[in-house]
Amino acid sequence: MADTDNGVSRRNVLKIAGGSMAATGLAGLAGAKGQVEVNVGFKSERGRQVALSQADETVRNFNSLSIVTAKMPAQAAKGLRKNPNIRYVEMNGTVHAHAQTLPWGIDRVDADVAHSNGETGNGADIAILDTGIDSDHPDLQANLGAGKDFSGKGTWEDGDGHGTHCAGIANAVNNSEGVVGVSTEATLHAGKVLGDDGSGSFADVAAGIEWAADQGYDVASLSLGASSGTTALKDAIDYAHNNGVLVVSSAGNSGPCTDCVGYPAAYSNALAVSSTDEDDSLSSFSSTGSEIELAAPGGSIYSTYTGGGYSTLSGTSMSCPHVSGAAAQLMANGASNTEARQTLKNTAEDIGLGSNEQGAGLLDVEAALGGGGGGSDPSLAVSTGSASNVGTSSATLSGDLTDLGGASSVDVYFEYGESGTTLDSTTATQTLSTAGSFSADVSNLNGNTDYDFRAVAEASDGDTDAGSAVTFTTSGSGGTTGPAVDSLSVNNRSNGGWARFEVSWSVSDADGDLSSVALALAQSSTVDSSTTSVSGSSASGSDRLQEKKGSGSYDVTVTVTDSNGNTASQTTTVSA
Incomplete structure (x- = not known):
């Protein structure tokens, strides 16, 4: 039977409000010849010694894992597989970085627009109070600061993946690989308040919140919750708030339901965040209630994961760090915790959900930073x-x-x-x-x-x-053969928040002196446009035209110009 304390079961603990996991592995010794580099998993010290006895060179001895990496003849490696003291022998393959992708949630809250405006969160500190953070992850390493274990594990390293996933949403580095976070240059601090099974005690979480406040961090991101709270947890939330920390918490995954926001999100000094899907609908799992202050993307979110990898998870756990990263950018610009909280709500986008579902609306990072955030005046x-x-x-x-x-x-x-x-x-x-x-x-x-x-x-x-x-x-008075628009097609990608169109085109010029192609999206006037430099006798391309909160009919026009100033245009009408 589980231990109890003050009538609360020890297992009535805070659980991660996240979703599914995925893992991949490497193998393949069949057909290998000559010397190979392998990872050998052993069952006992005897197995380790057997593996080392076959090695020509020991590449790595793991500290905690029952694994040794070694170079040895392929035949010896194959033979080790038959030893009862050996769990596995596999080739030590190579992992390659993926090109950086823009997760849909980062795009939807316009964090990428804020990045292009120079907003990175540099100077702010975010405490990820969760299962820890993978300190070796290439998308997080440059932004990592301190860490502390409160779970009894003895290390703040992430053995679950949930904390690393949340850290990447809040503040993954904007580099050439993996993903990018809402903020990109804030400092991440790992408070491991949940064990590698994804759960932890109220006292562990309260201690992590206290630590974040005592360190002077700006944001405490809590992607966790329970159906009931405790006075100790509330005391910790109030302490952090009174010491300048903006506490952001996931609302919970009890949906569909009403008035079911979990704790600590339900406390007044925590900012409660619900979850939306890519079509701006409320996620089916999201808890709702009068305590909800903001909604943010939480369905099928791609982010960093343990082992230097990436995974797609769903939950209000994923919504919470979207808001945490945005708050960090505001506080990096000088806003207080209360100013940042109010700015995020004042600039949120109404997506048509009930106030108990979206609070003030969907997080809008660009709008929040354009509003000044209490720290710097807009220009x-x-x-x-x-x-x-x-x-x-x-x-x-x-x-x-x-x-x-x-x-x-x-x-x-x-x-x-x-x-x-x-x-x-x-x-x-x-x-x-x-x-x-x-x-x-x-x-x-x-x-x-x-x-x-x-x-x-x-x-x-x-x-x-x-x-x-x-x-x-301007062109001369003489004339040459003009250019032509050969094709114009429009793929309607509009959603509740944007009138958005992917425009594909092809143009040509018999004289071979193409100069530029201009696209325009217009109603009574032009609302978006783009221009591409081209050359030669033919060219094609694709561009996005969009208007925030747009609706109705639009004219999409493509205009091609040659080096003599001759032009040709084609227009099509589309509806959002």
Whole structure:
């Protein structure tokens, strides 16, 4: 019978709120000749000695595992398999890094957009209070700080995989392999409060929370829970909150249900997170209740795993570190725990779920950081795009207002003039109340002439900004064979949060002087665009056009331009 304490079964402990696992292995001695390098698993000291006696060279002696890696003749290795003291003999194969992928959850909460804006969480500290972290994982090593074991294991290394998975969601390194986290340069600290079986006592978890607060860490990420709480656990949560820690906790996997948020998520000083799937629906397993403050991706999330690997898991456990990584970025910018918590809720995206399911809404990292997070003021920002539809006397100029800088509206326009002179001509002013692309047509230009232009923004609060100057050349009066749009197809990838289209195109020019291909997504005006430089007599490609929270009918236009300024366009209408 399990031990009890204050009427609570010792096994009524906090469980990980996560999902399935997967493992792979290596083998293959059949047909091997000459010397081989093998991993030998042995049952006893006698087995180890037998393996070493056959080795020409000992490559590695493991500290805790009953394994030795050695080089030996292939025939000797095959013979070891028959020894009753040997568990297995397998080739020591090679593991290769996967190219970095962008998990759907990171994309959905726009963390990748925040990365491109320079937001990395550098300077913040995240305590992953879980089953530990794989300290050798190539996607986590550069971000690892301290660790401490509270489970009695004697090491904070992850023997389960759950903690490593959560760590990668919150803060995997943005490199050329594996995955990328919501934050990418915060410091991860491993508080092993759950054993390798995925469970731990209330006291272990409370001690881990106390440790995170005493170390001065910014965020405590708790992807764990129980159906009931204890005063000791609540005391620890309150202590961390009062000492500046933002405690983020998974709501639990008791769904479908109502008013079933677990503990510690149900405590007022913990930020409770529910789970959504890729279509923005509530995950079937997600707990719900009035305590929910935010929703975040939790269904089928791909992230780091033990053994330097990667795995796909589901659970509110996966939702929690999405929010933890976002909070770290805000606190790296100077926000307090309460400011970060409020900013995350103020900027969340309403995805149409009940308040007991989504709280304030779905986590939106880009919006939270654009709102300043209490640490740094946002800045007005505009960039110059490209010139399209360039002819002998006219062109279309484009720009992008990337941040209103906190203003209610911004006036945008273009300055332009012949290269080498002042930009003394301007287009009509357009007033924008949201960030996005804009364009304007100019005419009465001179043929076969270089022109410079730049985008300019003037905010309602007095701030101004201008993009860098861009050059284009009008075509001569003579004429050549113009280019042609050979194909245009659109794959509708829209969901509840985005009007999103994958546009495939092919173009050609008999003269072999292709110059550029411009794509535009428009309703009453252009909402997104892209330009690709091309050359030769034919080209093809694929680009994504999208509008956040967009709906209805859109015109998708592809325009091809040759080096003489001749153009051809094709438009198709699609619906989100």
